[in-house]
Amino acid sequence: MTIFKSFTVKAAGLTALLTALHVAVGVLPHPAHAQASDASSAAFASPRHFGQKDGAALYQAICQGCHMPDAKGATGAGTYPALAGNPNLEAAGYPVAMVVHGQKAMPPIGEFLDDDQVAAVVNYVRTHFGNHYTDTVTAADVKAAR
Amino acid sequence: MGFRDMKRRDLLSLIGTVAGSAVMYQAATSLGLAAETTYKGPIKLDGDAKGASILILGAGVAGLVAAIELRKAGYKVQVLEYREKAGGRSWSLRGGDTYTELGGFKQTVGFDKGLYINPGPWRIPYHHRAVLDYCHRYGVALEPFNQVNYNAYLHSAKAYGGKPQRFREIQADYHGHVAELLAKLTHQNALDGTVTKEDQEKLLESLRGWGGLDKNYAYAASLESSNVRGYEKAPGGGMNGAPVPSTPASLRDVMQGGLWRFLGMGLRDEFQSTIFQPVGGMDQFPTALAREVKDLIRFNTKVTEIHQDDHGVTVTYTDTVKGGAAQTAKADWCLCTIPLSVLSQIKLNVGPKMASAISAVPYEAAAKVGLQFKRRFWEQDEAIYGGISFTDLPIAMIGYPNSGYGSPGKGVLLGTYVFGAYAMEYTAMPPEERIKRALAYGAQIHPQYTKEFDTGVAVGWHRVPWTLGCHASWTEETRAAHYQDLCQVDGRIALAGEHASYITGWQEGAVLSSLDAITRLHQRVVTA
Structure with a gap:
C-alpha cells in the first residue's frame, strides 16, 4: 500500500492557468469534447455500466470529470492531481488499483467497468498527456487486482 | 440530497412495491434507513467552559450549528470557511449568480428574479426534527415540497410506446x-x-x-x-x-x-409527507444560521494543515482572495467539518485510527441541471403542480417548482438529478453539454422543451470546488471498520458533518453529528 502515499498534490500554481480556461455557457464546447471518438454514441449506456470501450472515450466520459480534459488536474479546497506527466503512473498496478478501488477523493470506478475497460483507460492515460509508458496492462492484470 | 445508495434504494423500492410498506419498513430499519431521529430538543451544554476556545473548520450547516451553540455555552469561537459565504453544500443558484467549477468552467445563471435551483439538499422531511427546530428558532419560512404528485409522469423509453404515464x-x-x-x-x-x-x-x-x-x-x-x-x-x-x-x-x-418500480420511493420513511423546503431556496436555512454568528466567520480561507499538541490546536491557512503567506489560527479545541474528500488531503496529526477512517470513505457522484422555460407549460398544459416525474432516461427525474403556481412568467425545472455512472458522465461534460443532454432527454417527456427552453445551469458534484463530491458513501464494511474511529474525539480534535452520521447526504445528519460531537467535546472541557 506504500505506493498510495505519494499520490497527492502536484498541481500547485495551476490556478492561474485554470483561470485562463474559463468557458462561459453557450460558447463553443471544450476542444477535448469535439474530438470524442465513440464517446457520443456510447454515452449514457446504462446506470450501472459505462458503454465506452476505447481508452480515449472512457477518459472523456469519466476521468476528465475530475482530472480535467487536459489531464492537468484541478485545485479547490482539495486537489485532483494531474495525470499529465505523472511519475506515479510508472508502475501500472498503481493506476489499475486506483481505478478499481479508489482512494480518498478518488471514488472506486471498478464496479462500473469491465476488466477490458479498466485496462483500456489505464493504457490510454499511461501513453498520453506526456506519459510514455510502453508496457501494457491486460484484462488479466485488472482481474487480478479486483 | 436524496439518493444515498442507488442499489440499496432500488432494492427497497422493489421490496416496497411488491411486498407492501410494512415489509419494506422492516427491511429499511434493518438497513439503518428508517430509524427515528435522536434529536431531543435544543441542546443544553451545562457546566463551565472555563473560557476555552475552539476553532470550527467549515461554515456549512454542521459548523454553523456548532458555532451558535458553543458561543452560547461560553466558548471563544472562530470559524474558518473556504467559500465566500456560509452554507457549504446547502446552496441555491439563482439569477445573476456566477458559479465556477473546478477546471475553471464558469456559468452565469440567467434565471428570472425569484427563480432558483438547489444543487444540493432540496427537501426537509417532517421527521428531521433537528433541522426543523433550527429553522423554526431562526425564522426560516417553510413551504411544502411535493414528493409525490399523482398527476406527474412515470416514464420509460421501453414501456407504453415511450409515452409518459x-x-x-x-x-x-x-x-x-x-x-x-x-x-x-x-x-x-x-x-x-x-x-x-x-x-x-x-x-x-x-x-x-x-x-x-x-x-x-x-x-x-x-x-x-x-x-x-x-x-x-x-x-x-x-x-x-x-x-x-x-x-x-x-x-x-x-x-x-416496469413503471411500478417508481411507485415505492414516496412510500419510504425518508420521503413521506410532509416534506418541506425553505421559501426562496435551501440556502435560506444556512443564511439564517450564519446571521447569528457572522462576526465569528473568516471567509475565503483555505485550511492547509491542522496540528494539535498538549497545549492546543494550530490551523494553518491561506487567504484565497488576498493570497500572501500562510497564516495560523490557534485554539484549545477544534471541530472539523471539512468533507473527507478534502480533509483526507490536509496534513493532520491525528491517530492512525481516525486517519484511516478519514481516507476510507469515497464520495458519491451526483449531477443536477436546472432549466428555465419561457412559460410554466407543465402547469398550463399538463396540470402538474410541483412534485417529481420519474424516468429511466439518464436525467432520472424532472422536479417541478413547488411554489409560484400559476405564475404567468418563466419557470425553472430541475431537469436532471442523477447519481452513479450517469452522474460521472454528466460531470465529465462541460456545463453547456450537460444542459443540452438534459433538454434532449427531457423533451421525450415534455415535447414543449424544444420550443420553450430559455436558459440553464448544471452542477456536477465532483467539480464543486469546496467539496469534491456529493456526499459520503459508506458501506456496511466501511461502517464496521471505521465509523466509530471517525466519530471518536482524537486528542483535541473532533469531526462532524453528514459523513459522521447514519443520515448521509441529509442536513439532519450534519446537525445531529455536530450536536453529538460538541456535546462530547464539552464534557471533556467541563471535566478536565
Whole structure:
C-alpha cells in the first residue's frame, strides 16, 4: 500500500492557468469534447455500466470529470492531481488499483467497468498527456487486482 | 440530497412495491434507513467552559450549528470557511449568480428574479426534527415540497410506446390488479387455513376500496376504478356531466412496463409527507444560521494543515482572495467539518485510527441541471403542480417548482438529478453539454422543451470546488471498520458533518453529528 502515499498534490500554481480556461455557457464546447471518438454514441449506456470501450472515450466520459480534459488536474479546497506527466503512473498496478478501488477523493470506478475497460483507460492515460509508458496492462492484470 | 445508495434504494423500492410498506419498513430499519431521529430538543451544554476556545473548520450547516451553540455555552469561537459565504453544500443558484467549477468552467445563471435551483439538499422531511427546530428558532419560512404528485409522469423509453404515464394511473393499475388477484385467491379459498373467514371478509372489503374493484371484485373499466385512476371523461355539470370510465392497462402491460418500480420511493420513511423546503431556496436555512454568528466567520480561507499538541490546536491557512503567506489560527479545541474528500488531503496529526477512517470513505457522484422555460407549460398544459416525474432516461427525474403556481412568467425545472455512472458522465461534460443532454432527454417527456427552453445551469458534484463530491458513501464494511474511529474525539480534535452520521447526504445528519460531537467535546472541557 506504500505506493498510495505519494499520490497527492502536484498541481500547485495551476490556478492561474485554470483561470485562463474559463468557458462561459453557450460558447463553443471544450476542444477535448469535439474530438470524442465513440464517446457520443456510447454515452449514457446504462446506470450501472459505462458503454465506452476505447481508452480515449472512457477518459472523456469519466476521468476528465475530475482530472480535467487536459489531464492537468484541478485545485479547490482539495486537489485532483494531474495525470499529465505523472511519475506515479510508472508502475501500472498503481493506476489499475486506483481505478478499481479508489482512494480518498478518488471514488472506486471498478464496479462500473469491465476488466477490458479498466485496462483500456489505464493504457490510454499511461501513453498520453506526456506519459510514455510502453508496457501494457491486460484484462488479466485488472482481474487480478479486483 | 436524496439518493444515498442507488442499489440499496432500488432494492427497497422493489421490496416496497411488491411486498407492501410494512415489509419494506422492516427491511429499511434493518438497513439503518428508517430509524427515528435522536434529536431531543435544543441542546443544553451545562457546566463551565472555563473560557476555552475552539476553532470550527467549515461554515456549512454542521459548523454553523456548532458555532451558535458553543458561543452560547461560553466558548471563544472562530470559524474558518473556504467559500465566500456560509452554507457549504446547502446552496441555491439563482439569477445573476456566477458559479465556477473546478477546471475553471464558469456559468452565469440567467434565471428570472425569484427563480432558483438547489444543487444540493432540496427537501426537509417532517421527521428531521433537528433541522426543523433550527429553522423554526431562526425564522426560516417553510413551504411544502411535493414528493409525490399523482398527476406527474412515470416514464420509460421501453414501456407504453415511450409515452409518459400519469403516476395516478400506474399506481391505480398496480394496486388494482394486485387487489383483484388477492380477491380471486380469497374466493378460491386459497387463504383458508392462513386467514380466518372473518378476516377474509374484511380483506375483501378493503381490497375493493383500496384497489378500485367493481362489485364483482374485478379491476376493470368502471366508475370504481376510475375513481382511483381517473376518468376517460371526468364528472362534470349540466347536460353532458355524466362521467365516462377510463380503461385500465392489463396486468401483463403493468408488469412488463416496469413503471411500478417508481411507485415505492414516496412510500419510504425518508420521503413521506410532509416534506418541506425553505421559501426562496435551501440556502435560506444556512443564511439564517450564519446571521447569528457572522462576526465569528473568516471567509475565503483555505485550511492547509491542522496540528494539535498538549497545549492546543494550530490551523494553518491561506487567504484565497488576498493570497500572501500562510497564516495560523490557534485554539484549545477544534471541530472539523471539512468533507473527507478534502480533509483526507490536509496534513493532520491525528491517530492512525481516525486517519484511516478519514481516507476510507469515497464520495458519491451526483449531477443536477436546472432549466428555465419561457412559460410554466407543465402547469398550463399538463396540470402538474410541483412534485417529481420519474424516468429511466439518464436525467432520472424532472422536479417541478413547488411554489409560484400559476405564475404567468418563466419557470425553472430541475431537469436532471442523477447519481452513479450517469452522474460521472454528466460531470465529465462541460456545463453547456450537460444542459443540452438534459433538454434532449427531457423533451421525450415534455415535447414543449424544444420550443420553450430559455436558459440553464448544471452542477456536477465532483467539480464543486469546496467539496469534491456529493456526499459520503459508506458501506456496511466501511461502517464496521471505521465509523466509530471517525466519530471518536482524537486528542483535541473532533469531526462532524453528514459523513459522521447514519443520515448521509441529509442536513439532519450534519446537525445531529455536530450536536453529538460538541456535546462530547464539552464534557471533556467541563471535566478536565
